[in-house]
Structures are given as C-alpha cells and as structure tokens.
Amino acid sequence: NAGVTQTPKFRVLKTGQSMTLLCAQDMNHEYMYWYRQDPGMGLRLIHYSVGEGTTAKGEVPDGYNVSRLKKQNFLLGLESAAPSQTSVYFCASSYSTGGSYEQYFGPGTRLTVT
Amino acid sequence: DQQVKQNSPSLSVQEGRISILNCDYTNSMFDYFLWYKKYPAEGPTFLISISSIKDKNEDGRFTVFLNKSAKHLSLHIVPSQPGDSAVYFCAASERGGADGLTFGKGTHLIIQP
Numbered sequence: 447n448a449g450v451t452q453t454p455k456f457r458v459l460k461t462g463q464s465m466t467l468l469c470a471q472d473m474n475h476e477y478m479y480w481y482r483q484d485p486g487m488g489l490r491l492i493h494y495s496v497g498e499g500t501t502a503k504g505e506v507p508d509g510y511n512v513s514r515l516k517k518q519n520f521l522l523g524l525e526s527a528a529p530s531q532t533s534v535y536f537c538a539s540s541y542s543t544g545g546s547y548e549q550y551f552g553p554g555t556r557l558t559v560t
Numbered sequence: 561d562q563q564v565k566q567n568s569p570s571l572s573v574q575e576g577r578i579s580i581l582n583c584d585y586t587n588s589m590f591d592y593f594l595w596y597k598k599y600p601a602e603g604p605t606f607l608i609s610i611s612s613i614k615d616k617n618e619d620g621r622f623t624v625f626l627n628k629s630a631k632h633l634s635l636h637i638v639p640s641q642p643g644d645s646a647v648y649f650c651a652a653s654e655r656g657g658a659d660g661l662t663f664g665k666g667t668h669l670i671i672q673p
Contacts, residue, residue, distance in 0.1 A: 449601070479660050488564070488649055488663030489604070494657060504660055536603050540657065546611060547657035548591050551603030 447519075448472050450552035452537050458558045459527045467522040468557050469537030477540045477547060478520040480512060482533040483554075489536060495520055527559045563587045564652050566664035576671050579637040581667050583650030586631065590652040595624060595635045595663065598647045607648075608635070637669075645671045 453468045465484075470480065476497050481489040491504030495514040509531060511523045520539075524531060534556050538549040564629035565584045573579045581595075593610040610617040610624045610633070617624050623636045637644055647668050651661040 477658060481660075481663075486665060487568075488566075488651075488665045489661075490663070491660040494660045502659070505662075538603075542656070542658070545656045546609065547653075548594070548606050548609060549657065549661060550606065551596075553603045554601070 447505075450537055450539055450550055452535075452552040452555050454555060455553070456556050458560065459524075460560055461528060463527050464523070465527065465557075466524075467485070467535055467537075467557075469520045469539075469552060470514050471518055471520075471537075471539040471550075473539060473541070473550065474509065474517070475539035475541045475550075476517070478514065479538040479540075479549065480510070480520065480522045481536045482506065483536060484533050492522065492535075529559045531557065532559045533557060561586070562664075563590075563591055564650055564662050564664040566648075566667050567648055568667050569665070570668040570670065572670045572672055573640050575642060576639045579635075579640045579644065579669055579671070581635040581637075581648050581650075581669065583633050583635075585633075585652050585663055586597075587652070587654070587662075588631070589654045590662075592653045592656045593624070593626060593633050594651045594657070596649045596651060596663075597621075597644075598649060598666070604649060640669075640671045642671050642673065645669060 493512040540547040594609040650664040
C-alpha cells in the first residue's frame with residue numbers, strides 16, 4: 447500500500463504558465479481533498495471531492511480547478527500561475543468511520559511561481 | 561477570521577516530562593476535532609481525534625481533552641520523547657470532517673534531552 451502519493455514533488459513555474467498536480471490513493475477512499483500550506487500558516491482547503499465525478503469549493507478555491515474522473519485520482523490545475531500561488535500543496539483522502547472522517551495526507555508538492 | 565487558534569508558536573519540554581499543547585476554536589458547529597503531527601518535508605500524520613460528544617480520548621501516550629463550554633481542547637503527551645519533536649496541528653470540522661478540515665497555525669514542539 448503506497449497510501450497517498452503526489453506528483454511532482456517540486457516544480458518551478460513562471461507567472462502565467464499552467465500545470466496539473468496529480469494525487470493518487472490506493473485505499474479505495476471515497477473522499478479526497480486539496481490543501482495549501484503557506485509559511486507560518488495552517489493548511490487551508492482549496493477544493494474537495496466526496497466521490498468520483500463530484501467536486502466542491504473549499505476555503506481558498508480562486509485560481510484553481512479540480513477534476514475527479516477516477517475514484518483513485520484527484521487532479522489540481524492551475525490555469526495561469528501567479529506568485530501568490532507559491533506554496534506547498536497537500537492532498538488527502540478519507541473514508542467514514544462511524545460518521546467521522548480521518549484524513550490521510552500525501553507528502554506534498556512544493557510549488558514556486560516566479 | 562481564524563476559527564481554530566493555536567496561540568503558542570513553539571513549546572520546549574524536557575524529555576520524560578508532560579507536553580501540553582493547546583487549541584481554541586470559535587465555531588460552535590464544529591463536532592469533530594483532530595491532532596496531526598508534521599515533520600519537515602513530510603505530510604501531516606494523524607495522531608488522535610475526539611468527537612464533540614466526548615470530553616476525553618486516550619491512545620497510548622497521547623490524550624486529548626475537549627472543553628466545549630470553553631471551546632478549548634488540549635493534547636497531552638506523557639512521557640515526552642525525542643521523536644515527538646515536530647509541528648502539531650489542531651484541526652476541526654463540521655459534520656465529522658466530510659467537507660474538509662479547518663486547521664490552526666501549528667505549535668512547534670521541541671523535546672530537550
């Protein structure tokens with residue numbers, strides 16, 4: 447079991463470029479999430495998905511799009527990168543255990559936009 | 561406005577003693593609370609959780625206490641070990657966490673030998 451994996455681990459983009467971050471989980475979890483963490487801050491929710499084919503906005507969704515075409519994958523897209531999107535991005539997945547949802551996190555993607 | 565607050569950016573504790581990490585929240589709709597541990601360059605790792613219907617949950621050396629009236633929770637680590645040195649995040653959610661978690665800014669715990 448690899449758990450939650452993220453690709454790539456590091457990336458440097460120029461302002462205006464686009465890219466897609468891939469998150470994959472092999473635990474058959476229904477729920478998946480994308481967070482960003484900035485220096486000195488906690489993680490903030492960007493988008494999430496409660497099942498294949500469904501997505502919803504989190505706390506900071508502007509400038510990002512997501513897709514969940516397969517249950518095991520959750521993609522985060524930046525159409526036109528901005529320096530304010532320099533951050534570490536974490537993906538997580540979870541399932542219900544008696545009505546609560548413990549989240550399992552990937553190792554993160556460090557993105558720098560110049 | 562921050563809904564989950566960890567007011568101590570760092571905490572230093574001697575090995576073998578008790579570490580107490582604190583967290584306050586403002587949203588009375590939160591019904592599920594979690595603590596995560598994070599090492600540098602790694603993702604957060606789940607440590608322990610508590611539902612709003614309980615006031616205490618224990619797992620080995622880790623105990624979480626919830627005081628709903630004060631909107632306060634704390635994580636106790638006894639005894640503290642060198643491997644416990646990490647950043648600890650308090651997180652909270654409505655509806656058990658299905659719609660995602662709201663995190664505090666974290667407390668850097670340093671265990672001194």
